[in-house]
Every structure is written in C-alpha cells, then in structure tokens.
Amino acid sequence: MTSFFKRxxxxxxxxxxxxxxxxxxxxxxxxxxxxxFQRMDPHNSxxxxxxxxxxxxxxxxxxxxxxxxxVPQLATEWEGSADAKTFTFKLREGVKFHDGTPFNAxxxxxxxxxxxxxxxxxxxxxxxxxVDTVETPDDYTxxxxxxEPFGAMINTVAHPSVVxxxxxxxxxxxxxxxxxxxxxxxxxxxEWVPGERVVVEKNDEYWDSDWPKVDKVTFYPVxxxxxxxxxxxxxEIQFIHVLPAELAKRVNNADSHEVLEVPGITxxxxxMNTKKEHFQDVRVRKAFNLAIDQQAFVDVxxxxxxxxxxxxxxxxxxxxxxxxxxETDLNKARAxxxxxxxxxxxxxxxxxxxxxxxxxxxxxxxQQLSQINVKVKIVPMEGATRSxxxxxxxxxxxxxxxxxxxxxxxxxxxxxxxxxxxxxTEGWIPKIYNMxxxxxxxVDKAIQDALNTGDAEAxxxxxxxxxxxxxxDSPVVWLAIENKMAGRKKGLTGxxxxxxxxxxxxxxxxE
Numbered sequence: 001m002t003s004f005f006k007r008x009x010x011x012x013x014x015x016x017x018x019x020x021x022x023x024x025x026x027x028x029x030x031x032x033x034x035x036x037f038q039r040m041d042p043h044n045s046x047x048x049x050x051x052x053x054x055x056x057x058x059x060x061x062x063x064x065x066x067x068x069x070x071v072p073q074l075a076t077e078w079e080g081s082a083d084a085k086t087f088t089f090k091l092r093e094g095v096k097f098h099d100g101t102p103f104n105a106x107x108x109x110x111x112x113x114x115x116x117x118x119x120x121x122x123x124x125x126x127x128x129x130x131v132d133t134v135e136t137p138d139d140y141t142x143x144x145x146x147x148e149p150f151g152a153m154i155n156t157v158a159h160p161s162v163v164x165x166x167x168x169x170x171x172x173x174x175x176x177x178x179x180x181x182x183x184x185x186x187x188x189x190x191e192w193v194p195g196e197r198v199v200v201e202k203n204d205e206y207w208d209s210d211w212p213k214v215d216k217v218t219f220y221p222v223x224x225x226x227x228x229x230x231x232x233x234x235x236e237i238q239f240i241h242v243l244p245a246e247l248a249k250r251v252n253n254a255d256s257h258e259v260l261e262v263p264g265i266t267x268x269x270x271x272m273n274t275k276k277e278h279f280q281d282v283r284v285r286k287a288f289n290l291a292i293d294q295q296a297f298v299d300v301x302x303x304x305x306x307x308x309x310x311x312x313x314x315x316x317x318x319x320x321x322x323x324x325x326x327e328t329d330l331n332k333a334r335a336x337x338x339x340x341x342x343x344x345x346x347x348x349x350x351x352x353x354x355x356x357x358x359x360x361x362x363x364x365x366x367q368q369l370s371q372i373n374v375k376v377k378i379v380p381m382e383g384a385t386r387s388x389x390x391x392x393x394x395x396x397x398x399x400x401x402x403x404x405x406x407x408x409x410x411x412x413x414x415x416x417x418x419x420x421x422x423x424x425t426e427g428w429i430p431k432i433y434n435m436x437x438x439x440x441x442x443v444d445k446a447i448q449d450a451l452n453t454g455d456a457e458a459x460x461x462x463x464x465x466x467x468x469x470x471x472x473d474s475p476v477v478w479l480a481i482e483n484k485m486a487g488r489k490k491g492l493t494g495x496x497x498x499x500x501x502x503x504x505x506x507x508x509x510x511e
Contacts, residue, residue, distance in 0.1 A: 027213070027214045027215040027216075027510065028214065028215055028216045028217075028218070029214045029216070029217045029218070029238055029239070029492070029495070029505070029508050030217075030218050030220065030236065030237040030238055030239075031217065031218070031219050031220070031237060031238070031239045031240070031241065031495070031505065032219075032220050032221075032222040032228045032231055032232070032237045032239070032240045032241070033049050033052070033053070033219055033220070033221050033222070033241055034049070034221075034222070034223060034225070034228070034240075034241065034242045035047065035048075035049040035221060035223065036049070036195065036221045036223070037049055037050060037053060037192065037194075037198055037219070037221060038050050039178035039179070040053070040054055040057075040177075040178050040179060040180075040181040040189065040192065040198070041054075041122075041165075041175070041177050041178035041181065042054050042058065042124070042160060042161040042162075042163045043111075043114065043115060043122045043123070043124050043161060043162075043163070043165075044122040044123045044124065044175070044178060045123055045124075045161065045178075046123050046124075048160075048409075048500070048501045048502045049221075051160035051161060051411075051502050052241065052502045052503045052504075052505075053198050053200075053219050054163065054181060054183075055160065055185070055502070055503075055504055055505070055506065056185050056186055056187040056200055056212075056217065056505055056506050057098075057181050057183045057185045057187050057188065057189050057200055058163035058164065058165060058181055058183035058184075058185060059073050059074050059163065059164060059183055059184050059185050060073050060074065060157070060158060060160070060162055060163050060164065061073060061074045061075035061078070061089055061091070061108070061157055061158075061162075061164070062075055062078065062154065062157055062158040063158060064158060064413060064498065064500075066262070066496055066498065066504075067316070067499070068265065068316060068413040068498070068499050068500065069413075070154070070155070070158055070413075072092075073092075074091060074092050074095065074103065074108075074164060074184065075089045075090060075091055075092065076090050076091070076092050077089075077090045078090070078154060078157075080151075080153060080154060080454045081454060082453075082454055082455070083149055083453075083454065084146075084149040084150055084151040084153070084451070084452065084453055084454035085145065085146045085148070085149050085150075086143060086144070086145055086146070087143070087144040087146075087153050087154065087157075088141065088142070088143050088144075089108070089141070089142045089143075089144075089157075090140060090141055091103070091104065091105060091108065091140040091141065091142065092140075092207065093140055094207060095184050095207040096184065096205065096207075097166035097168070097169075097182055097183060097184050098166070098182050098183060098184070098188045098189075098203060099166050099168055099169060099182050101166045101167060101168045103164070103184050104139045104140060105136035105137075105138065105139050105140060105141060105142050106136060106139075106167065107164060107166070107167045108134075108136075108142045108164060109134045109136050109142065110165075110167035110170055110171075111163075111164050111165055111167070111170070112128065112131065112134045112142070112144065113134055114170065115127065115128035115131070115162065116128040116129070116131035116134070123161075124159075124161040124162070126432070127156050127159060127161065127162065128156075130146045130147050130148055130150045130153075131144055131145075131146060131147070132145045132146055132147045133145045144157075148452075149451055149452040149453065149454075150451050151416075151450060151451050151452065151453050151454050151455075151459050152412065152414045152416035152417065152450075152451060155318070155412040155413055155414035155416070155417070156412050156414075156416075156417070158412060158413070159411050159412050159417070160411055160500075160502055161411075163183065164183065164184065165177055165181065165182060165183060166182035166183065168182070169181075169182035179192060184207065185203065185206070185506065186202070186203050186206045186208070186211045186212035186506050186507075187200035187201060187202065187203055187212060187217060187506070188200060188201050188202070188203050190216075195221065196220070196221075197218055197219060197220050197221075198218070198219045199216065199217070199218050199219075200216070200217050201215065201216050202214065202215045202216065211506065211507055212506065212507070212508070213494070213507070213508060213509035213510070214508045214509065214510070217505060217508065220237065222240075225242075225243075225244045225247055225356075226247065228240040228243075228487075229243070229247050229250055229251060229487065232251070232257060232487050232489065233250075233251070233254050233256075233257060235256075235489070238488070238489040238492050238495075239486065239487070239488050239489070239492065239495045239505075240486060240487040240488075241486050241497055241503045242484070242485065242486065242497070242501075243259065243260075243485040243486050243487045244357065244485070245302045245303035245304070245305040245306075245482070245483070245485060246303050248261075248303070248305070248485060251487045255490075256489060256490055257487060257488065257489055257490060258487070258488055258490055259485060259486075259487055259488075260485065260486045260487070260488055260496055260497060261305065261483050261484070261485045262483060262484050262496075262497065262498075262499055263307075263314075263315070263316055263481070263483055263484075263499060264306070264314065264409070264481055264482050264483055264484045264499050264500075264501065265313075265314040265316050265317050265409055265410060265413070265481070265499045265500055266314070266407045266408065266409035266481065266482065266484075266500070266501055267309050267312070267313065267314055267407065267408060267409075267418070267478065267480075267481055268361075268405070268406070268407040268479045268480045268481070268482065269405075269406060269407070269408075269422075269476035269477060269478055269479055270288075270350065270365060270403045270404070270405050270476060270477040270479060271403060271404045271405075271406065271434075271435035271436040271438075271475065271476045272284075272285055272288065272402070272403055272436055272475060272476060272477070273399060273401055273402055273403065273404070273435075273436065273437060274436050274437050274438055274439075274475060275396060275397065275399060275437050276402055278340075278342060278346055278348075279402070279436075281340045282473060282474065283336040283337075283339055283340040284336070284337065284340050284342060285473070285474040285475065286336055286474050287332075287333040287334075287336040287337045287340070287372060288333075288369065288372075288374075288474075288477050289326060289474055289477050289478065290327065290328065290329050290330070290332050290333035290336070291328075291330060291333040291368055291369060291371055291372045292328070292365065292368045292369070292477055292479070293328040293368065294308040294309070294326055294328070294478065294479055294480065295308055295328075296364075297361075297364055297479050297480055298480045298482075300360065300364055301357060301360050301361055301364065301480065301482075302480060302482045302483070305482060305483040305485060306480045306481055306482035306483050307480070307481050308325070308326055308478075308480065308481075309326070309478040309479070309480070309481055310322050310323055310324075310325050310326065311323050311467050311471065312418070312419065312422070312423060312466075312467050312470045312471060312478070313410070313415055313418045313419065313467065314418075314481045314499075315481075316413075316499055317410055317413065317414070317415055317418060318413055318414045318415055319414070319415035319450075319459060319460050319463040319464075320415065320467075321460075321463070321464045321467045321468070323467060323468065323471040324471070326478060330371055330372070333371075333372050334372055337372050337373070342373075343373070344373055345372060345373025345374045345375065346374060346375070347374075347375045347376075347377070348369075348374060348375070348376055348377070348402035348403060349376075349377045349378075349379055349400070349401055349402050349403075350362055350365060350366070350376055350377070350378050350379065350401070350402065350403040350404070350405065351379045351381060351386065351389075351390075351401045351403070351404050351405065352378065352379070352380055352381070352386075352404075352405035353380060353381065353382075353383055353386060353405070354380035354381055354382055354383075355383075358380060358405065359378075359380050361405055361479070362378035362379075362380055362405065363378065365378075365403075365405075365477075366378050379401075390404065390429055390430065390435070391429060391430045392430060393430070394429050394430040396428055396429075396437050399437075403477075404435040406433070406435055408421065408422050408433055409499075409500045409501050410500070411500045411501075411502070413500070415450070415459075415463045415466075415467075416447070416450065416451065419443075419447055419463065419466050419467070419470070420432075420447050421433040421434065422434055422435075423438055423440075423443055423447075423466070423470050423475070424443065424444055424447050425438075425439040425440075425444050426444075435476075436475040436476055438470075438473070438475035438476075440469055440470075440473055442465065442466075442469045443466045443469050443470055443473075446462045446463065446465040446466035446469070447462070447463075447466050449462040449465075450462035450463050450466070484497045484498065484499060484501060485497070486503065491510055491511045492508065492509075492510055492511075493507075493508070493509050493510075493511060494506070494507035494508045494509050495508045
C-alpha cells in the first residue's frame with residue numbers, strides 16, 4: 001500500500017468515526033510517528049519509536065526529565081558504592097502492574113535477570129553484561145552486584161530500554177511480551193495493528209492519582225513528513241514526532257499549532273574506514289574535516305536548526321568537554337592531502353540512508369569533497385538494508401565502504417554510552433557502532449578508567465582525556481548536532497520530544 005493510500009485510509013477511518021457520531025472525545029489524543037513500530041518490548045529493541053510508545057505503558061526505575069536529568073520513577077532513591085561494583089535501589093511501594101501483580105523487588109529481579117542473561121540474545125542484553133547477581137534483601141530493595149567496576153550503571157538503568165515488565169507476563173508470554181506489554185504505567189496497552197496503529201488506554205488504578213489526564217492515545221506510523229504535517233493541521237492528529245526543520249515554518253504559520261524545539265544530543269558523523277589505506281593517514285582524515293563546511297551542512301540539511309560539533313559528544317551529554325572548534329580551510333586541506341601523497345585525490349564510496357534527509361547529506365559531502373579531488377560515489381540505502389549490511393554481516397577486514405553516515409544519541413545521557421560504542425575498540429561494528437574501526441590505546445584506557453570508579457570528578461578527568469585524543473585523531477568527519485523538533489496543537493501539554501530523539505506523553509493533558 002502506498003503512503004498516499006495509507007493516508008487516505010487513515011483519514012477515511014477518522015472521518016467515518018466522526019460521521020457515526022463517535023467523534024474523538026476531548027480527552028483522546030492522536031500522535032503521528034515518523035517510523036514503523038517494530039516491537040513493544042524495549043528490552044529487545046533498538047528503535048526510539050518503540051521506546052517512545054512503550055514509555056506510557058512500561059515504566060523504569062529511573063527516568064529523565066526533559067533536560068535529560070535523572071528523576072525517580074519506580075525507584076525512590078539509589079546509590080552506588082565507591083568502587084562502582086554495587087548499586088542499591090529503594091523501590092516505590094503501593095504500585096501494581098496492569099494484570100494485578102504487585103510491583104516489588106522480585107519483579108525487578110525478574111527483569112534485571114532477563115537483561116543480564118546474555119543467552120536471551122535480546123537487543124539490549126549488552127547494557128547489563130557487567131551484572132553478576134541481583135539481590136533482593138527485602139521486598140522493596142534491589143542490589144545489583146557487578147562483575148567489574150562500571151561507573152555509568154545508574155545512567156544505564158535509566159536507559160529507555162530498561163523497563164519493568166510484569167513478571168507474570170514474562171513467565172507466561174516469554175518473548176511474546178513484545179506484542180502484549182504489561183507494565184505499571186499510566187496507560188494500559190489495548191491493541192497493535194501492525195503497520196496501522198497502536199492504541200493505549202487510561203489506567204484508572206495508576207499509582208499517581210493525579211494522572212493520566214487523557215482517556216486514550218492512538219499512535220499512527222506516518223513516514224512521509226509532509227503528510228504528518230497536513231494531518232496535524234487538519235486536526236486528524238494533535239502531535240507529530242518528528243518534525244523536519246524545513247516544514248517548521250508551515251506549522252508556525254498556523255495560529256492553532258506550534259513548533260517544539262530543543263537542543264539534541266545526537267552527533268551526526270561520516271565515519272572513515274580506517275582499514276582503508278588512505279584513511280590510515282591522520283593527515284587525510286584531518287583534510288576531510290577541513291574541506292567540509294560543517295555550518296553549511298547544518299544550514300542545508302537542517303535549515304540551520306542545529307549546531308556544529310565541538311567535541312565527539314554533544315554539549316548536553318554528561319562529562320562533555322569542548323575541544324578546538326572545527327574550521328573550514330580548503331588551502332590547509334589541499335596541503336595536507338599533498339603531504340600525504342594524495343594531491344590528485346582518490347575515489348571513495350559513501351553509504352547512507354535513502355530518505356530525503358539522508359540523500360541530502362550524501363550529496364552535500366559529494367560536492368564538498370570534490371574540492372580536494374576526491375571522487376565520491378554515494379550509496380543511499382533503505383534503512384533496513386543498511387542495518388542488515390552494517391550490523392548483521394559486517395566483517396571489518398573485508399568491509400567495502402569507505403565512509404559511512406550515521407548519528408548516535410547516548411540515551412543514558414552519559415559520556416560512556418557515546419564514547420564506548422562509537423570510539424572504543426570494543427565498539428567495532430557489527431558489535432556496536434564504531435563504524436570507523438577506530439582503535440587507540442589511550443582512548444580505550446581512558447574509557448575503562450572512567451568506568452572503574454564511581455567518583456564523578458575522576459570519571460570526568462578520564463573522559464576529558466578520551467575526548468581530546470579522539471578529536472586529535474579525527475576518525476570521523478563531525479557534521480552536526482541537530483535540534484529535536486516536533487509539532488503540537490496549541491492547548492495540548494505534557495507531550496514533548498526528548499534531546500535523545502525519544503518522546504514522552506505520560507502527562508498529556510488539554511488546557
């Protein structure tokens with residue numbers, strides 16, 4: 001079914017509802033997402049769209065506020081030992097799962113044991129690979145004992161995938177919880193029609209009696225950006241996630257709607273395959289960074305709604321340290337290419353995504369690199385194809401790409417979950433996200449040093465060393481940190497996008 005027919009079908013369904021006298025009650029909310037839903041089990045998903053929809057149904061011990069600061073959810077307090085090997089959580093009392101099962105330490109243990117069990121082959125098992133044992137000294141206390149120090153554990157527990165399923169549902173349904181999630185959240189899962197919608201309804205027995213304020217939330221996957229905007233402006237939906245920057249003006253011009261915009265923490269890069277001979281020379285890697293005008297990239301790709309990176313991680317990521325700002329200098333770039341023996345350039349292949357933004361990124365790099373005699377063949381791919389080629393069957397020794405476009409957002413809010421997956425040797429694809437096959441002993445040691453302590457100052461010192469060395473080595477071309485944008489009907493509150501690219505709706509309300 002084409003997107004046009006999908007949209008027509010959705011509109012017809014909504015209009016039919018109105019014609020039959022069952023128009024949307026004022027306390028119903030419709031949301032359009034930019035991606036297709038994959039599964040409703042965040043333990044086994046890598047997709048922000050899944051985390052976002054599940055967040056109203058399945059809660060975490062710790063979550064983030066809109067500024068990525070840690071706040072309590074199912075845990076009321078927590079602490080880590082000085083050696084970063086033991087972490088204790090005090091749990092909220094008086095909470096029940098939607099199936100009536102009591103929320104307690106045993107429920108948390110069932111979920112943490114599932115995440116720690118690497119034989120489960122869940123997408124997020126890697127987050128808990130350092131967990132040795134989970135203890136429950138009483139009904140409302142959970143203790144995580146780690147195999148080795150891991151100073152980022154508290155932020156890892158706050159990752160949007162570390163949710164708490166009903167232990168009864170886990171036992172009875174196993175992996176089928178991905179289609180029948182049972183949590184403690186303000187909304188109860190109602191139905192999922194693949195490719196069409198996910199519906200959640202108000203939990204009348206929610207532990208926080210002030211919430212929820214809306215009766216039903218329906219999520220629609222609408223991948224075409226212009227279609228999402230048209231549906232919102234015609235009031236078929238009340239919130240769109242994500243709003244492309246080039247369509248923001250159209251929403252702002254409508255008196256009844258508004259644009260939401262927050263600084264993001266996703267850093268977009270073009271990773272240089274350091275297994276290729278030409279990219280083993282740091283002068284070439286630096287020349288590429290000098291030849292590309294990053295501010296122009298932000299302007300062309302994101303209509304100016306973003307910033308140029310000045311560190312391997314974004315400013316709102318914990319332990320961020322600013323480095324020497326990037327500059328564009330074609331003369332320096334050409335001189336470095338000449339010194340490296342590549343005055344006449346060479347031919348490369350850049351892989352990316354085939355949506356409009358992805359193609360724009362590729363074409364921009366193709367034009368910019370031609371200025372230093374680098375002939376670029378761009379290879380835009382459908383998202384699933386790219387994921388299969390990069391994260392399922394990639395062999396570092398035989399990888400054929402020269403550069404690979406990608407963006408990484410550390411959904412723990414901590415430097416660890418950006419520097420380790422993207423720049424540590426252990427993060428080489430297909431394992432995690434080091435797409436440059438970059439390896440530096442100083443960086444690896446600094447990242448490990450930061451994990452070996454629970455002392456924040458010591459962790460910051462170690463991450464400063466790592467960021468400085470990565471910046472000097474330039475294994476990627478740093479391109480942009482785009483603002484996260486969404487569209488919303490005026491009068492709707494409590495629904496917003498997060499800096500990491502997810503969204504929250506648990507406290508949705510109409511004024």
